[in-house]
Amino acid sequence: MSQTARSAGNSNQQRTFMTRLKKNYIGWIFILLSVLGIGLFYFYPMVQAFLLSLRSGMGANLEFVGFDNYVRLFSDPTFITSLTNTFIYLLVQVPVMILLALFFSVLLNDPKLKFRGFFRTAIFLPAVTSLVAYAVIFKYLFGNDGLVNEFLLGMNLISTPLNWLSDPVLAKITIIIAITWRWTGYNMIFYLSALQNVDKSMYEAARIDGASSIQQFFFITIPLLKPIILFTSIVSTIGTLQLFDEVMNITNGGPGNATMSISMYIYNLSFEYTPDFGYAATVSYVIVVLVVILSFLQFRVAGDRD
Amino acid sequence: MKKIKRFLIYLFLSIAAIVSIFPFLWMLISMTNKSVDVTGGRLIPGSHFLENLRNLFATVEIGTALMNSFIIAIITTILTLLIGSLAGYGFEIYRTKGKDMIFNILLLSMMIPFAAIMIPLYRFFGQVSSVAPAIGIDTLAAAILPTIITAFFIFFFRQNTKMFAKDLVEAGRIDGLSELGIFFRIYLPTMKTTYAAAAIIAFMNSWNNYLWPLVVLQSPENQTIPLLISNLGAGYTPDYGVIMTAIVIATLPTALVFFLMQRHFVAGMMGSVKG
Numbered sequence: 387m388s389q390t391a392r393s394a395g396n397s398n399q400q401r402t403f404m405t406r407l408k409k410n411y412i413g414w415i416f417i418l419l420s421v422l423g424i425g426l427f428y429f430y431p432m433v434q435a436f437l438l439s440l441r442s443g444m445g446a447n448l449e450f451v452g453f454d455n456y457v458r459l460f461s462d463p464t465f466i467t468s469l470t471n472t473f474i475y476l477l478v479q480v481p482v483m484i485l486l487a488l489f490f491s492v493l494l495n496d497p498k499l500k501f502r503g504f505f506r507t508a509i510f511l512p513a514v515t516s517l518v519a520y521a522v523i524f525k526y527l528f529g530n531d532g533l534v535n536e537f538l539l540g541m542n543l544i545s546t547p548l549n550w551l552s553d554p555v556l557a558k559i560t561i562i563i564a565i566t567w568r569w570t571g572y573n574m575i576f577y578l579s580a581l582q583n584v585d586k587s588m589y590e591a592a593r594i595d596g597a598s599s600i601q602q603f604f605f606i607t608i609p610l611l612k613p614i615i616l617f618t619s620i621v622s623t624i625g626t627l628q629l630f631d632e633v634m635n636i637t638n639g640g641p642g643n644a645t646m647s648i649s650m651y652i653y654n655l656s657f658e659y660t661p662d663f664g665y666a667a668t669v670s671y672v673i674v675v676l677v678v679i680l681s682f683l684q685f686r687v688a689g690d691r692d
Numbered sequence: 693m694k695k696i697k698r699f700l701i702y703l704f705l706s707i708a709a710i711v712s713i714f715p716f717l718w719m720l721i722s723m724t725n726k727s728v729d730v731t732g733g734r735l736i737p738g739s740h741f742l743e744n745l746r747n748l749f750a751t752v753e754i755g756t757a758l759m760n761s762f763i764i765a766i767i768t769t770i771l772t773l774l775i776g777s778l779a780g781y782g783f784e785i786y787r788t789k790g791k792d793m794i795f796n797i798l799l800l801s802m803m804i805p806f807a808a809i810m811i812p813l814y815r816f817f818g819q820v821s822s823v824a825p826a827i828g829i830d831t832l833a834a835a836i837l838p839t840i841i842t843a844f845f846i847f848f849f850r851q852n853t854k855m856f857a858k859d860l861v862e863a864g865r866i867d868g869l870s871e872l873g874i875f876f877r878i879y880l881p882t883m884k885t886t887y888a889a890a891a892i893i894a895f896m897n898s899w900n901n902y903l904w905p906l907v908v909l910q911s912p913e914n915q916t917i918p919l920l921i922s923n924l925g926a927g928y929t930p931d932y933g934v935i936m937t938a939i940v941i942a943t944l945p946t947a948l949v950f951f952l953m954q955r956h957f958v959a960g961m962m963g964s965v966k967g
Binding site for chain 2: 409413416417420421423424427428429430431435438493505507509512518519520521522525527533536567624627630631638652653656657663666667670671673681
């Protein structure tokens, strides 16, 4: 190769290198705002919250106490109650809702079913409501002289009105019913879309082998939808760990602290009781740890075998 | 046997549909009834709608709250879409190892619960107040700022950019467009459906947001619709007809958005999980 050709090749290489460098640099401009924003509004506050969790005191007078706040968690009855409540919501509500949503989606996936569009839209409808608005409606529906009691009395299922909102167990059930009402249709849509990609011949084969619909549901549908079930259960778990709007507006945490969620306790510690931002930050780190552990566990349980 | 099974399926789905729709029907009916009739369990429409509406506007600043909610939701939606799509496009089109790593770190922020960063954010905006009161505590700007940049929308736009024909970028370069020009003149117009889906989700999230506005907006003239409804619902002598009217007004924009753009909405939800 002649000298000139080689230098031309070199400068060509140099030029493509320069344009690549330039493009790379322009690429950073596109993402700059997002990187700064998420750093400023997510990661920086996370660090701040941790530093805050090592301090204690009222209002602005905070002093360093090391891990005292973390020790305090174990002897704080309200914290333990709100943690237990959150776990009850999680363990009861998420599986019930996901099973219901799966069940609806399988029924609605049948092309021979009449009024499919109507059923689908109706069941999805709750997902368009604002959390506060539906919470207030549920508070009235489940009130002592609310329509739920009137209906149950009218059907002769109960003889005296149930104290949905003032009985510790029933109040938790009310919260669980409310969340399930709001989110089942939302999850159903994910499963319905996923079912559209499922190979119908698998069901044919199963039917020929004599598998009942229920067997088909548990041994074909659920395994096939595993990735999307994993996704929705992680999203629901994170959502339930952060439960706030419903508890605040349906029961206000009561009776006593029987329905208090962790998020609501954090809110109360910061803005309702005498503010103790340090301890509130400590409690909030419990949610962070739980989100990380539970997401990890769900990945292990559901993701491993694939 | 088969007939019984079909009957049970229809029965089950009908009950589910009734349970899902009933609260909506009830609020629409109650909006037209007197407070005593609402608590009395009246399930037929009455003639008190205009009176409820008048009382609602007379007792609370619902006009202001509607205005605030619209301002917040519209600005949030526009900025979320702009910043999120710029980043999603940037991560996908100018892909490098370094950027992929940053992308994964940004995704981690989706696992951060809001309650965990709420207090530092509140204190942060408290400090901002003393320097720039216009964007400090108790301003609409403070309600908007932490909500516009989310990993979810960056992820969403990156996923959808994977389906964008990259040849168009080269074609734009040959035509002499700048890199930003390509984004605004070629990418943005071709990705209308993606933007529509993102807009619905962003608008609904913002319109319904409760906890952060509750923390950061304190004066009544900065109230948003969810705050107003929450306050109405917590009152000691609630006027149920009035509250139901307020709830219907609050639900109307998101329900409308949903019904007008149902297809995009579902596409948008799915876009967030596609591989």
